[in-house]
Amino acid sequence: MLGRTYERENCSAARALELIGERWSLLIIRNAVFADMRRFSDFERRLGVAPNILAKRLDGFVADGLMRRGGDGDYLLTEKGRQLGTVIIALTEWGDRWLAPKGPPILFEHEDCGGPVHVHARCEDCAQQPTAPEVVAVAGPGADPDRRPPRDPSRPRTS
Template sequence: MLGRTYENENCSAARALELVGERWSLLIIRNAVFAGMTRFSDFERRLGIAPNILAKRLDGFVADGLMERREGREYVLTEKGRELGTVIVALTEWGDRWAAPQGPPILYEHEGCGGPVHVRVCCEDCGLQPAAADVVAVYGPGSDPQRRPPRAPSRPRTA
C-alpha cells in the first residue's frame, strides 16, 4: 500500500486507494452496500476472511469515516462508505468485460423499477460519453504548482 505522507503523489486516486486499496477492503464494502451486512460474524463467514484481518479493516473503516461501530460487533456504513457503491459498480462492469469469461455473475438493478444500473463517464458541458482515450487529465485547484512536472497535461484543441 502507499505511504500516508504522499510526498511524491498529490493524487485523489492514490489517497482513495490508501483507504480501500487492500484486497479485502472493497469486498467488505461491497457486502455492506449490496448485501446489507453489518455484523462482524457475517463478513467473516461470507468472505472467509481471517478475523484479525477483518478486525483491522473494519477498525480502519471506522477511523477513516467509512463506517460507524454500533453495539457489539456491528458496523454500519456512513454516507462516505455508501458512496463507494458506485466505485464497486464501475469496477464490476470492468471485470464483467475483461475478467468474466462466462458472463457477469452479478447484475445491478435499480430497486425502484428493476432497470439495469451502469456507471458512465459523461461530459458535464456537452453531455457526450467520451471513450477513455478521449479523456485527458488537467491540473485542478488542489494541485501544487511547485510539484508540477515541467510539461503540464493539456486539453486537446478543438476546431
C-alpha cells in the same frame, strides 16, 4: 505501500487506495453496500477472511469515517462508505468485460423500478460519453504548483 504522507503522489486516487485499495477492503465494502452486511461474524463467514485482518479493516473503516459502530456492535456504513458502491459497480463492470467469459455473475438493478444500473463517464458540458483516450488529466485547484502536469499547447481547450 504508498505511505500516508503522499510526498510523491498529490493524487486523490492514491489517497483513496490507501483507504480501500486492499482486496479485502473492497470485498467488505461490497458486502456492506450490496448485501447489507453489518456483523463481524457475517463478514468473517461469508468472505472467509481471517479475524485479525477483518478487525483491522473494520477498525480502519471506522477511523476513516467509512463506517460507524452501531449500539449493538454492528458496523454501519456512513454516506462516505455508501458512495463507494458506485466504485464497486464500475470495477465490477470492468471485470465483467474483461474477466467474465460466461457473462456477468451479478447484475445491478434499481430497486424501485428494476432497471439496469451502470456507471458512465459523461462530459458535463456536452453530455457525450468519452472513452479513456478522449479524456485528459489537467491540474485541479488542489494540485501542487511545482508538480502540475504540462498541458499540450496543440490540444484545443473548449473553456
